[in-house]
Amino acid sequence: MGNIVLLEDRLTVEQFCDLQEAVGFGRPNHEQIEKAIKNSIYSISVNVDGEVVGMGRLVGDGARIFYIQDVFIKPKYQRKGIGRLIVEKLLEYIKSNSLINSNIMVGLMAAKGKEEFYQKLGFRIRPNEKEGNGMMINIKL
Numbered sequence: 001m002g003n004i005v006l007l008e009d010r011l012t013v014e015q016f017c018d019l020q021e022a023v024g025f026g027r028p029n030h031e032q033i034e035k036a037i038k039n040s041i042y043s044i045s046v047n048v049d050g051e052v053v054g055m056g057r058l059v060g061d062g063a064r065i066f067y068i069q070d071v072f073i074k075p076k077y078q079r080k081g082i083g084r085l086i087v088e089k090l091l092e093y094i095k096s097n098s099l100i101n102s103n104i105m106v107g108l109m110a111a112k113g114k115e116e117f118y119q120k121l122g123f124r125i126r127p128n129e130k131e132g133n134g135m136m137i138n139i140k141l
């Protein structure tokens, strides 16, 4: 693989839409993504020889609760360690931008079959003996 560069908070709407489409999740609404990027806490985009091949971002309250969202790696670049680099960088951001003596929860919703990728990065699956299911609702306007 070529020269990998991780860029902080440089993700564009076009890149986000292209990456989401490239991983098969459909092309999102341009205006919605513009607002989503603006309201994100932090984003990472990954460049290989000038091409944006991956992304990931953090949403949340910036203090107690963070969620990892939209970790997308172009199919041709998957299984080369780029997803791991992105998630590690997101976790590093949280550690270096949080108050000491604070408990922080970092959550995410794994796509089908991607649980093991996140387990390898230290995430635990819910439900388990102590914790209930993750839950969600979709709202379509």
Ligand SMILES: CC(C)(COP(=O)(O)OP(=O)(O)OC[C@H]1O[C@@H](n2cnc3c(N)ncnc32)[C@H](O)[C@@H]1OP(=O)(O)O)[C@@H](O)C(=O)NCCC(=O)NCCS
Pocket: 023, 070, 071, 072, 073, 074, 077, 078, 079, 080, 081, 082, 083, 084, 085, 109, 110, 111, 113, 114, 115, 116, 117, 118, 120
């Ligand atoms: C899931 C995804 C982000 C993983 O990124 P990646 O760059 O391919 O993963 P990496 O190469 O960094 O893999 C890190 C480790 O996880 C493992 N891994 C990666 N994808 C996996 C999968 N689907 N199932 C099991 N293990 C997986 C790798 O083998 C590697 O293991 P190792 O450290 O023991 O060698 C990427 O495949 C992707 O973008 N998929 C499509 C979009 C998607 O579903 N995103 C997740 C939304 S929640």
